[in-house]
Amino acid sequence: MPLYRYKAVTSAGELIEGQVDVASNDEAIAKIQDAGNIPLEVSAADAADSGGALASLFKRPAMGPNQVLLFTQQLATLLGAGQPLDRALQILLELPEGEKAKRIVERIRDQVRGGAPLSEALESEHGVFSRLYVNMVRAGEVGGSLDTTLARLANYLERAKALKESVVNAMIYPAILVVMVFAALFVLLVFVVPQFVPMFKDMNVELPLITQIVLFVGSALQSFWWLMLIAIVLLVWLVRTRLAEPEARLAWDARVLTMRIFGPLIAKLETARLARTLGTLLKNGVPLLTALGIGRNVLGNTALAEAVDKAAEEVKTGGGLAFALGQSKRFPKLATQMISVGEESGSLDDMLLKVADTFDVEAKNTVDRLLAGLVPVMTLVMTGVVGFIMMAILLPIMSISGSIQ
Numbered sequence: 180m181p182l183y184r185y186k187a188v189t190s191a192g193e194l195i196e197g198q199v200d201v202a203s204n205d206e207a208i209a210k211i212q213d214a215g216n217i218p219l220e221v222s223a224a225d226a227a228d229s230g231g232a233l234a235s236l237f238k239r240p241a242m243g244p245n246q247v248l249l250f251t252q253q254l255a256t257l258l259g260a261g262q263p264l265d266r267a268l269q270i271l272l273e274l275p276e277g278e279k280a281k282r283i284v285e286r287i288r289d290q291v292r293g294g295a296p297l298s299e300a301l302e303s304e305h306g307v308f309s310r311l312y313v314n315m316v317r318a319g320e321v322g323g324s325l326d327t328t329l330a331r332l333a334n335y336l337e338r339a340k341a342l343k344e345s346v347v348n349a350m351i352y353p354a355i356l357v358v359m360v361f362a363a364l365f366v367l368l369v370f371v372v373p374q375f376v377p378m379f380k381d382m383n384v385e386l387p388l389i390t391q392i393v394l395f396v397g398s399a400l401q402s403f404w405w406l407m408l409i410a411i412v413l414l415v416w417l418v419r420t421r422l423a424e425p426e427a428r429l430a431w432d433a434r435v436l437t438m439r440i441f442g443p444l445i446a447k448l449e450t451a452r453l454a455r456t457l458g459t460l461l462k463n464g465v466p467l468l469t470a471l472g473i474g475r476n477v478l479g480n481t482a483l484a485e486a487v488d489k490a491a492e493e494v495k496t497g498g499g500l501a502f503a504l505g506q507s508k509r510f511p512k513l514a515t516q517m518i519s520v521g522e523e524s525g526s527l528d529d530m531l532l533k534v535a536d537t538f539d540v541e542a543k544n545t546v547d548r549l550l551a552g553l554v555p556v557m558t559l560v561m562t563g564v565v566g567f568i569m570m571a572i573l574l575p576i577m578s579i580s581g582s583i584q
Contacts, residue, residue, distance in 0.1 A: 183207040187216040195289035196282070198303045214293065242280045242307050248336045250284070255329035264325070265292050283307060296320050311456060311473050318463040328463050335459045342451065342539055349546050353553050360561045365400065367568055372397035375572055386575055393571035425481070433482040436509055443511075444545045449483050450514045451538035458531030467527075468495060483509055500527065514538065 184198050185207060195216065201207045211218040242250070250271060257267035268288035272281060283304055290300035298317035301308040312332065319328025372393055379386060379394075386394070400407070422428045436442045456477050460470035468491055475487040486507035493503035501519035504510050514534050521530025 183221055185211055185218055185222075186220040187211050187218045189216050189289075189293050195293060196286045197290055198305060214295075216293070242283055244336070244340060246277075246280055247308065247312075248333060248340060251329055251333040251336060255326055255333055258326035258329065264297060297325070310476060311460070314465055314469065314473055315460060315463050318460070318465045322464050324463075331459055331462060335455060338455060338535075338539070339452065342448070342542070345543055346448070346546055349543075349550055353550055353557070356554065356557050360557060363561070364564060364568075367565070368393070368397040369400050369404070372568065372572065373401055379575055382575060387571070387578075389567065390571040390575055393568055429481045429485065432480045436480065436482055440549065444542060444549070445480060446483070446509065446511055447538045447542040447545060449478050449480050450510055451535045451542060452477055453483070453487065454514065454518075454531045454538065455535035458528050458535060461528035461531065467500065486510065511538070 183201060184196070186196050189195055199207050199210050201210055207221050208218050211221070253271055254267055257270060258264065262270070265288060268284060268291060272284050272288060286304065287297070287300040290303065291297060296317070298313050298320055301316060302313045315328055315332050316325070319325040322328070376394060376398075379390075422431055436446060453474050456474040457467075457470050460473060461467065465473075471487055471491040471494065475484045475491075478484045478487065486504065486509045489507060490500065490503035493506065494500055499519070499522050501515045501522055504518065505512075505515040514537075517530055517534050517537070518527070521527040521533075524530070
């Protein structure tokens with residue numbers, strides 16, 4: 180459904196802003212009036228946000244992951260200290276950095292003051308708070324333990340952030356090394372190698388095959404680098420367009436899981452993410468089937484998400500979670516065995532969190548091992564390629580020197 184933004188006045192005379200998911204402008208007005216508010220301004224969010232696809236690439240989110248984490252931690256602390264929800268939100272109103280974040284907190288506060296539960300106010304901020312976030316808050320409201328739920332949610336967000344940052348930080352040095360390798364090769368082939376072409380012509384000797392290859396590559400890069408750049412961009416666009424198709428993406432993700440090096444790493448990362456999501460939701464009283472429906476949305480690999488969907492169908496008919504996940508043979512055996520122990524002991528939520536901790540460590544160790552091997556391999560490749568280029572340049576010179584002697 181289209182999204183409509185509105186400004187309205189409550190029965191107490193307060194100005195509020197919000198968003199509603201309805202089919203038309205008239206339905207948005209009716210929904211605002213049904214809530215006991217007087218609409219002042221209603222407009223389609225799409226019209227307000229339209230700036231073109233290119234602009235959306237550079238558009239920053241109203242509340243980034245770090246701001247959402249900080250908001251959750253501070254709200255949990257204030258509620259744990261005995262502050263009423265609306266008072267806690269009023270205090271938080273002064274804390275966010277950026278005008279957009281302040282407006283979001285202000286809209287949430289106004290809706291809560293108007294009688295809406297926190298989960299509904301969060302849900303109305305489409306795209307800011309995930310389904311996982313909203314469902315956990317809703318479960319905390321039902322169970323009467325909103326402060327504890329928010330504290331667990333903050334811990335979940337912090338652990339997920341730490342795992343992501345550890346992987347990204349570990350990849351920084353290899354990424355810089357790869358860029359420098361290609362930059363060095365580009366400089367050699369485009370600027371250094373062509374300098375020898377006039378000299379080789381003056382020598383009037385038959386060039387070795389490797390010299391001809393290096394000179395051809397250098398000449399092609401020097402003359403047609405722009406065409407090669409366009410070809411690379413076009414290739415990337417075609418691959419991304421192809422992977423946007425569900426069937427192609429599913430086939431690719433399934434293939435990635437079978438790769439010898441990256442398959443186990445991705446399985447460990449995704450297993451840790453799924454287990455932490457399920458464990459956190461179950462601890463807050465969310466039913467297992469609902470938790471599985473939310474958990475599959477946090478997975479980046481569609482083949483594993485499909486396995487979770489099939490597992491949910493199995494659980495719906497009375498099967499155990501460990502057996503259901505093990506049917507796909509896409510999740511690590513250790514994970515399904517640990518989940519099975521948790522089911523047998525009646526502590527599935529705690530065991531899922533242990534699975535998450537275990538595979539967080541496993542994934543980090545795997546990344547460290549891969550990077551420990553990648554750096555010397557890249558160094559050897561760089562040395563070999565530079566040596567090949569230098570040999571291609573020196574062979575004709577050495578051949579002439581030998582014939583002169």
